[in-house]
Amino acid sequence: MDKPELKNFTKPESIKDYPVGPSFSGGHLVSVNSxxxxxxxxxxxxxCTGCYRCYLVCPxxxxxxxxxxxxxxxxxxxxxxxxxxHECPFDAIEMVKEDLQK
Ligand code: SF4
Ligand code: SF4
Structure with missing residues (x-):
């Protein structure tokens, strides 16, 4: 799957690390969930039956x-x-709590 140019998220450690404008320059996206x-x-x-309803409704x-x-x-x-x-007619998708320690 093709993706836009990616950039890793780094957690700011002080107020000076926060950007004064957009977080990333144009054309970049955070590559992993932050x-x-x-x-x-x-x-x-x-x-999963492959009905693709989830594919259609994912915002x-x-x-x-x-x-x-x-x-x-x-x-x-x-x-x-x-x-x-919510929309899967076959209950094939379960929302699982993230392991935030990883
Ligand atoms: S909506 Fe459910 S059954 Fe249909 S493709 Fe998605 S996961 Fe599979
Ligand atoms: S939870 Fe499902 S619908 Fe929401 S963004 Fe993720 S894949 Fe898409």
Whole structure:
């Protein structure tokens, strides 16, 4: 999957480290979830039928179709909103608490 040019998030350690303007220059995105996502969607591939409803409703477009006819979540950009899990007609997506210690 093609992604925009990525840049890692680094946690500011003092007030001087905070940007005075946009956090990143144009064309860059934070490459990994920066720590505020508390739940993440996990797809049960044996239950998933490949109906692609989650793919259609994800507000951030971070669910991708796989060659196996199922779906996968791009966790670098998923915000953990839970819309996909709510809308899956087969209950194939479970929102699982993040392990924030990792
Ligand atoms: S909505 Fe559910 S069954 Fe349909 S593709 Fe997504 S995870 Fe699979
Ligand atoms: S939790 Fe939200 S952002 Fe993440 S894949 Fe599901 S619908 Fe998309």
């Amino acid at each position: 720590g505020w996502r508390t739940f993440k969607p996990v797809v049960a591939l044996d239950t 951030d477009g971070v669910i991708v179709k796989t060659e196996a006819g199922k779906v996968a979540v791009d966790y670098d950009f998923c915000k953990g909103c839970g819309v996909c899990a």
